[in-house]
Amino acid sequence: MLFESLGRIQNPVVRSLTAALTTLSVITLASAIAIGVTKPKDESAYKTAIYASLIGAGGGALFGWTFKGKGNQLKATQALQDEQPTQATERSTWKDWRNFVVVRKVKESEEITSFYLQPEDQGKLPSFQPGQFLTIKLEIPGQARPVIRTYSLSDYAEPHTYYRLSIKREPKPSGLDVMPGLASNFMHDLIHEGAVIPAKPPSGKFVLDVEKTLPAVLISNGVGITPMISMAKAVTRLNPERPLWFIHGARDGSFHAFREEVSAIAAQNPNLTIHYAYSRPRQDDAGYYHSTGYVDTALIQSLVMQDAEYFLCGSPPFMEGLRSGLKEAGVPESRVFFEMFTKASKVTGDRSLTKASNGDVEAMAVVFAQANQTIAWSADSDNLLEFAEANGLNPPYSCRQGICGTCECKLLEGEVEYQTAPTASVEDGSVLLCIAKPKTSNVILDL
Ligand SMILES: Cc1cc2nc3c(=O)[nH]c(=O)nc-3n(C[C@H](O)[C@H](O)[C@H](O)COP(=O)(O)OP(=O)(O)OC[C@H]3O[C@@H](n4cnc5c(N)ncnc54)[C@H](O)[C@@H]3O)c2cc1C
Ligand code: FES
Numbered sequence: 001m002l003f004e005s006l007g008r009i010q011n012p013v014v015r016s017l018t019a020a021l022t023t024l025s026v027i028t029l030a031s032a033i034a035i036g037v038t039k040p041k042d043e044s045a046y047k048t049a050i051y052a053s054l055i056g057a058g059g060g061a062l063f064g065w066t067f068k069g070k071g072n073q074l075k076a077t078q079a080l081q082d083e084q085p086t087q088a089t090e091r092s093t094w095k096d097w098r099n100f101v102v103v104r105k106v107k108e109s110e111e112i113t114s115f116y117l118q119p120e121d122q123g124k125l126p127s128f129q130p131g132q133f134l135t136i137k138l139e140i141p142g143q144a145r146p147v148i149r150t151y152s153l154s155d156y157a158e159p160h161t162y163y164r165l166s167i168k169r170e171p172k173p174s175g176l177d178v179m180p181g182l183a184s185n186f187m188h189d190l191i192h193e194g195a196v197i198p199a200k201p202p203s204g205k206f207v208l209d210v211e212k213t214l215p216a217v218l219i220s221n222g223v224g225i226t227p228m229i230s231m232a233k234a235v236t237r238l239n240p241e242r243p244l245w246f247i248h249g250a251r252d253g254s255f256h257a258f259r260e261e262v263s264a265i266a267a268q269n270p271n272l273t274i275h276y277a278y279s280r281p282r283q284d285d286a287g288y289y290h291s292t293g294y295v296d297t298a299l300i301q302s303l304v305m306q307d308a309e310y311f312l313c314g315s316p317p318f319m320e321g322l323r324s325g326l327k328e329a330g331v332p333e334s335r336v337f338f339e340m341f342t343k344a345s346k347v348t349g350d351r352s353l354t355k356a357s358n359g360d361v362e363a364m365a366v367v368f369a370q371a372n373q374t375i376a377w378s379a380d381s382d383n384l385l386e387f388a389e390a391n392g393l394n395p396p397y398s399c400r401q402g403i404c405g406t407c408e409c410k411l412l413e414g415e416v417e418y419q420t421a422p423t424a425s426v427e428d429g430s431v432l433l434c435i436a437k438p439k440t441s442n443v444i445l446d447l
Contacts, residue, residue, distance in 0.1 A: 023193040094126065095354040097137060097198035103162065105193055108257035112223055113188055114154065114166040118256035120196060125160045128153055128202035130210065130234035131227040131311070131339070133165060135404055140186050148396050149183040150404045152313075152339075153202060154226035154258075156233035163202075166257065168223035204403065205423050206339035208311060209240045212344040215308040219322060221249035221295060224314035227339065229258055229265075231311060244272045247305055249318070252278050276302055294318075297325025312338040345402055367444040369391060369412055377438050383419065384409075385433040388447060393434055395447055402435040409433050412441035 023307025026276055071191075104116035119125065135152045140147050155164035169188045206230040208216060210375070216235065218228040225248055235242050246266070250256035256276065266272045276289040277299060291299065295318070300310075308329065312322050326336055364377035366384065371393055382388035385407050388395050397408040405424030411430060414437040426432055433445075 002407050003373070014253055015299070021367075054391070085404060093123075094201050096228065097200060099196050100163070100199050102191060102193055102195045102197065110168060110254045111168045113167050113169070113255040114164055115187065115191065116447055117163045117165065117199065118161070118198065125163065126201065129159055129204075129207035130156055130205040130230040132202040132204040133227075133404070134165060134202055135398065135406065136183075138164070138184060138186055138199045143182070144394060145396065147183050147186075148398050148404075148406045150204075150231070150398045150406070152204075152226040154229050156230040156237070158237060158303075163199075164224045193330060203405070204339075206311075206313070208234065208309075209241075212309070213239075213242055215243035215245070215304070215306060217245040217247065217304050217308045217310045219247045219295060219300065219310060219314075220246075220313050221314035221318045222255075223257075223341065224318075225258060227313055228311065229262065231261065231417075232265050232269075232272065236265050236272065240269055240271060242271065243306075244269070245275065245306075245308075246272060247275045247277070247295055247300065247303065249277045249279065249314070251280050252282045253288055254282070255290075259288065273303070275299075294354070296321060297329055300326070301329060301374075308335070312334045314337065314343070316342065339403070342400065363441050364438045366438060367413075367442070368447045369444055370447055377443075382437075384416065384433055384436050384438070384443075384445070387434065388445075393447060397434055400434045402432050405432065407433040410446035412444040412446055414441075415439040416443060 005351060007160040019183070039045050041162070099337040100117035101120050102115050103118045104114075104115075106114045108114050133147060133152045135150045137146045137148050149166055152161055153164075154166040155233075157164075167184050167187050170184040172178050172180045198301060206227065216231070218231055220228045220388075228246060228248070230245060232246050235244050246262055253259070256278070259276070262274060266274050275291070277291045277293055277295045278285055278289040279292070279294055281289055281292055293299075300322070310322075310326060312319055319340055323336060323338065327333065365374055366377050366387060367374045368388065368391070373391065375387075377389055378387060378390070381390055385395060385397055386402065394408065396406050399406045400407075400421055402418070402422040403424055405426065408424070408426055410430045415438075416431050416434070417436065417439040418435050420435055422435060429447075
C-alpha cells in the first residue's frame with residue numbers, strides 16, 4: 001500500500017521527501033513507545049532514539065529517490081489492470097449515444113477551443129487507446145437532421161474522469177463560395193459550459209500501442225496535434241522508457257495550441273524530445289520555437305536518427321509530403337501510421353446530376369428505397385454519399401473517409417466496391433456510402 005502510493009509520485013524530490021518523513025515518523029513513534037514502556041534512566045537511550053530517527057529519515061530519502069523505476073512500473077501495470085475491467089464493463093453498457101455535459105470550455109489558440117465532457121449519468125468512463133476519437137451529435141438550428149462529427153480525444157488524464165475534445169473553428173476554404181464549417185463554428189459560438197451533447201464510445205484504429213519499445217515519432221501540424229497529446233501522455237504514464245519525439249508545425253505562437261501542456265509532459269519525461277517549427281514566427285515567439293519553416297522529411301531525418309514508428313496527423317498536403325518523403329527515405333510503410341481529419345476540399349452537395357458517359361456505368365441504377373427514387377449512376381460522383389447528396393438526399397456523414405462509420409447504410413440488393421478498405425467496422429449487409437461505388441447494375445440502398 002505504502003509502496004504503491006510512493007510509486008504514484010512522479011517527482012523524485014517529492015517522493016524522496018515523502019519517504020524520509022514517513023520513516024522519520026515511524027521510527028520516532030516506535031522509539032517514543034519503547035522509551036515510554038521501558039522508562040530508561042540512561043540519557044544515551046534518548047540519544048540513540050534521535051540518531052535512529054535521523055538515520056531512518058536519510059535511508060527513507062535514499063529509498064524514495066531510487067524507488068522511481070519500480071514505482072512507475074508498478075503504476076503502469078496497476079493502471080492497465082485498473083482500466084481493463086472498467087473498459088470491459090463500460091463497453092458492454094455504452095454502445096450507442098450517451099449524453100455528456102460540457103463542464104469546461106478553454107480557448108487553446110486563435111483557432112482551437114477545448115471542451116471537457118463528463119457523462120450526464122455520472123457513470124464511469126471507459127479507457128481508450130491513445131489516438132482514438134469520439135463521435136458527437138449536434139442539433140444545429142436550421143439543419144434538417146442532427147449533424148454528426150468525429151473529434152480525437154486530446155487528453156489522457158488519469159483517472160479517466162472526463163474526455164476532452166479540442167476543436168478548430170473551420171473557415172470556408174479560400175476561393176469557394178460555401179458556408180464555413182457547420183459543427184466547429186456551432187461548437188465555438190453556441191456550445192458553452194452546461195450544454196449537453198450526445199456521444200458514442202471512443203473508437204478508431206489510428207492508435208499507438210503503448211507497450212511497444214520501438215521509438216515513436218509524433219508529427220503533426222495545426223489541429224492534428226490533438227491525438228498526439230493523448231499519445232504522448234499515455235506513453236509518458238505507461239511506458240516512460242520509450243524514446244518519443246513530439247514534432248509540431250504551426251504558423252506562429254498564436255496558432256500553437258497546447259505549447260505549455262506539451263512542455264509540462266516533457267518536464268516529466270526525460271525520453272521525450274520536443275521540436276516546434278513555426279512557418280511565420282512573430283517577434284514575441286522568440287525562444288518558444290526551434291526552427292523556422294515547415295515540418296518536412298528533411299527536418300524529421302535531422303532529428304530522428306534511429307529506427308522508429310511514425311504517427312502523422314495534419315493537413316492533407318502536409319501528410320502527403322511526409323508520407324512520400326518517409327517512403328523515399330526508406331521507412332517501411334508498416335512503420336507509418338496516419339489519420340487525416342479532412343479530405344482535400346471539393347464542392348459537393350449542390351451539383352446537378354449529369355448523365356453517365358461510359359457504357360458500363362450508364363447501365364447502373366441506384367435505388368434509394370425510402371425516398372422511392374431510382375437514378376442512373378453518375379460517373380461524376382466519387383462515391384454513393386456524394387451521389388445521394390447530388391440528388392437531394394442528406395445521409396448522415398462525418399469523416400467521408402471510411403473511418404467513423406457514420407454513413408453506414410443497409411444494402412438491400414446488389415453489390416458495391418470500396419475505393420479504400422474501410423477502417424470503421426461495418427455490419428454484415430451494410431455499406432459505408434462515403435467510400436463505396438456500385439459494382440452491379442442494380443444497387444438498392446435503405447435510404
Ligand atoms: C477521425 C477524425 C478525428 C478528427 N479530430 C478532430 C479534432 O480533434 N479536432 C478538430 O477540430 N477536427 C477534427 N476532425 C475533423 C472534424 O470531424 C470535422 O470534420 C471538422 O470539425 C469540420 O466540421 P464542420 O462541420 O465544422 O465543417 P463542415 O460543415 O463539414 O465543412 C468542412 C469544410 O467544407 C467547407 N464546405 C462547406 N460546404 C461545402 C460544399 N458544398 N463544398 C465544399 N466544401 C464545403 C466548409 O467551409 C469547411 O471548410 C476529425 C476528423 C476525423 C475524421
Ligand atoms: S462518413 Fe465516416 S465512414 Fe463514411
